[in-house]
Amino acid sequence: MDKKTASLLFSLFLLLLFSGMAWEAAGFTELARFFPFYISIIGAVFCTVQTIFLLKEWIRDKEEKKSPNLQIKAPTKYIGWIIGYVLLIYIFGLMAATGTYLILFLTMETRLNWWKTAGTTVLVLLFLNFFSIYMNLYWPENLMGW
Amino acid sequence: MIEAAIEALLTLLDPSRAGFMVLGILIGLTVGLLPGLSGTVGMSLLLPFVFGMDTTSGMALLIGMVAVVHTGDTFPSVLLGIPGTSGSQATIMDGHPLAKKGEASRALGAAFFCSMIGGILGGMALYLTIPLARPLILSFGSPELFMLAMLGLSMVGILAGRSPLKGLISGLLGMMIGSVGSAPAVPEYRYDFDSPYLSNGIPLAVIALGLFAFPALVNMLTANRSISDSPPLSGGILKGIKSSIANKWLMLRSAVFGAIIGFIPGLGGSVVDWISYGVAKKTTQNNYFGEGDIRGVIAPESTNNAKEGGALIPTLLFGIPGSGTTAVLLGGLTLMGLEAGPSMLTSDLNVTLSIIWTLIFANIIGVMFCILLTKPIASLSFVPANKLIPFLIIIIILGAYQSSFAWGDIFIFLGIGLLGLIMESLDWPRAPLLIGFVLSLSAERYLWISVERYEWTWLTNPIVIFIFIIILFLLFGGFLIKRISSSIQQGGARNG
Numbered sequence: 117m118d119k120k121t122a123s124l125l126f127s128l129f130l131l132l133l134f135s136g137m138a139w140e141a142a143g144f145t146e147l148a149r150f151f152p153f154y155i156s157i158i159g160a161v162f163c164t165v166q167t168i169f170l171l172k173e174w175i176r177d178k179e180e181k182k183s184p185n186l187q188i189k190a191p192t193k194y195i196g197w198i199i200g201y202v203l204l205i206y207i208f209g210l211m212a213a214t215g216t217y218l219i220l221f222l223t224m225e226t227r228l229n230w231w232k233t234a235g236t237t238v239l240v241l242l243f244l245n246f247f248s249i250y251m252n253l254y255w256p257e258n259l260m261g262w
Numbered sequence: 263m264i265e266a267a268i269e270a271l272l273t274l275l276d277p278s279r280a281g282f283m284v285l286g287i288l289i290g291l292t293v294g295l296l297p298g299l300s301g302t303v304g305m306s307l308l309l310p311f312v313f314g315m316d317t318t319s320g321m322a323l324l325i326g327m328v329a330v331v332h333t334g335d336t337f338p339s340v341l342l343g344i345p346g347t348s349g350s351q352a353t354i355m356d357g358h359p360l361a362k363k364g365e366a367s368r369a370l371g372a373a374f375f376c377s378m379i380g381g382i383l384g385g386m387a388l389y390l391t392i393p394l395a396r397p398l399i400l401s402f403g404s405p406e407l408f409m410l411a412m413l414g415l416s417m418v419g420i421l422a423g424r425s426p427l428k429g430l431i432s433g434l435l436g437m438m439i440g441s442v443g444s445a446p447a448v449p450e451y452r453y454d455f456d457s458p459y460l461s462n463g464i465p466l467a468v469i470a471l472g473l474f475a476f477p478a479l480v481n482m483l484t485a486n487r488s489i490s491d492s493p494p495l496s497g498g499i500l501k502g503i504k505s506s507i508a509n510k511w512l513m514l515r516s517a518v519f520g521a522i523i524g525f526i527p528g529l530g531g532s533v534v535d536w537i538s539y540g541v542a543k544k545t546t547q548n549n550y551f552g553e554g555d556i557r558g559v560i561a562p563e564s565t566n567n568a569k570e571g572g573a574l575i576p577t578l579l580f581g582i583p584g585s586g587t588t589a590v591l592l593g594g595l596t597l598m599g600l601e602a603g604p605s606m607l608t609s610d611l612n613v614t615l616s617i618i619w620t621l622i623f624a625n626i627i628g629v630m631f632c633i634l635l636t637k638p639i640a641s642l643s644f645v646p647a648n649k650l651i652p653f654l655i656i657i658i659i660l661g662a663y664q665s666s667f668a669w670g671d672i673f674i675f676l677g678i679g680l681l682g683l684i685m686e687s688l689d690w691p692r693a694p695l696l697i698g699f700v701l702s703l704s705a706e707r708y709l710w711i712s713v714e715r716y717e718w719t720w721l722t723n724p725i726v727i728f729i730f731i732i733i734l735f736l737l738f739g740g741f742l743i744k745r746i747s748s749s750i751q752q753g754g755a756r757n758g
Contacts, residue, residue: 122688126685141452151705155437156434191481201659221652244660253311255660
């Protein structure tokens with residue numbers, strides 16, 4: 117997807133978001149309504165203006181074919197790593213998920229050899245334990261109850 | 263006030279608190295020397311961990327980090343020719359050519375020394391402002407405080423750069439996200455969709471981490487810069503310090519300039535070093551700026567550390583964040599039970615003074631670290647992203663969870679992270695969103711109190727009118743300075 121088309125779609129998304137928030141705010145009691153209602157109305161108006169500007173640019177650039185393409189594949193891969201790590205935490209808990217994620221990432225993406233990967237993973241898990249005790253941190257709950 | 267300053271110094275020097283300051287310094291140097299991260303990302307990373315800390319320790323950690331980001335960012339600017347953060351772009355103009363000539367250590371030495379002097383002068387500027395600002399701030403009521411919130415929100419136009427409309431929309435979106443949860447004027451929940459998590463509002467740390475840290479990490483992994491050729495560290499750190507002393511007036515002038523420009527909200531970071539570089543180029547005789555002139559390193563490096571002290575004046579004393587970093591800092595104050603504004607000069611004066619001491623000490627200690635450990639610290643600049651980021655991802659997700667110990671924190675972090683990544687890819691400014699979010703609650707609360715107490719007569723209050731005029735002045739003045747700095751930047755880039 118080219119950048120101009122993505123900008124236009126994002127602007128439309130924001131327009132819908134502000135409109136939806138204004139609609140929702142209309143149902144609040146008077147004192148709760150005045151701030152979000154007027155802010156979202158102003159936001160929707162600005163988004164409409166922005167969308168019109170972008171639409172004009174999009175039509176012009178479409179004819180001249182000069183809008184650059186967005187890089188999607190590589191960012192999606194790394195977003196996938198982050199979401200995958202979160203899913204692992206959700207299912208197996210922080211320590212098991214961190215160990216698995218680090219071994220997989222360091223082997224597949226960083227391409228470290230096995231003993232560096234194992235050593236780093238153990239060090240990180242020890243550090244996490246120490247850090248959590250020292251800083252009184254909480255770990256996310258997981259489905260397994262570990 | 264001198265007695266209070268001594269008391270704050272003794273509190274800060276308590277070993278546990280000093281330890282947090284040193285930890286903040288080490289994190290700040292690391293954040294600075296890794297291209298792609300910034301003070302805002304560093305601040306977002308630390309924010310979840312300050313919750314529950316005593317105020318002096320928390321501020322020592324946050325300010326220790328932010329004070330030295332522009333010292334650490336000198337390494338990639340000089341050695342690699344890429345800015346560690348947006349505040350060190352001008353340093354590249356002469357720092358990197360010096361490194362190519364085999365004078366990397368001289369450039370680094372000059373940059374470190376000037377950063378230290380600049381940082382100390384910035385802290386002193388903050389200290390000297392307190393007695394001047396105190397009577398004014400203590401006279402403020404809710405109408406004036408509402409106008410100050412508006413003043414902060416008006417910064418979104420300046421921060422948006424070439425797209426004020428995008429900045430305004432971004433700021434308004436931040437305000438809408440800030441209105442999630444309980445309404446300040448009436449016991450009613452808004453946009454909570456019957457979720458207990460959302461009824462408490464979205465934590466600032468989650469927003470900051472998602473908006474800045476998530477896109478930075480994904481982009482660093484995507485780029486995965488590999489460094490093959492870097493100039494050797496030669497030329498003498500001491501030689502650089504001597505060069506700075508030889509150009510002491512340029513150094514002092516640039517530092518004072520940085521503190522003043524830093525005071526103007528919205529003009530921090532990426533602009534101030536270019537203005538300083540441009541002014542130095544115009545006013546320095548027999549210069550060969552752009553070809554490896556040490557004075558082209560001295561001017562921006564003196565300025566970018568000094569601006570941190572200046573930038574804290576509107577943030578701490580008036581509650582006006584002028585950048586993403588100071589917006590996160592403002593949220594950090596709230597997390598520790600503090601409120602920017604009059605109380606920072608009365609009941610919490612010791613915290614304000616400890617911040618000043620931290621600024622001064624952090625700059626001195628940070629520079630000592632850099633001088634003594636130049637080679638190992640420099641080698642960190644060459645670590646490829648895919649060796650470093652997996653560990654940062656763990657810290658960030660654990661940090662996001664510390665905001666309210668709920669899975670909602672992590673889900674919202676992912677959602678806001680994707681929003682931040684899209685905004686970053688499509689050139690939508692993100693700092694206005696954070697400022698809108700931080701100021702939305704106080705803006706709504708003060709507006710409601712003002713209307714309840716004075717109806718609309720508060721609009722004729724002379725201070726309210728005065729602040730309104732300042733808003734207009736800043737908006738137009740800020741755009742003017744931004745245009746001047748971008749023309750200097752373009753001129754510099756052409757010469758480079």
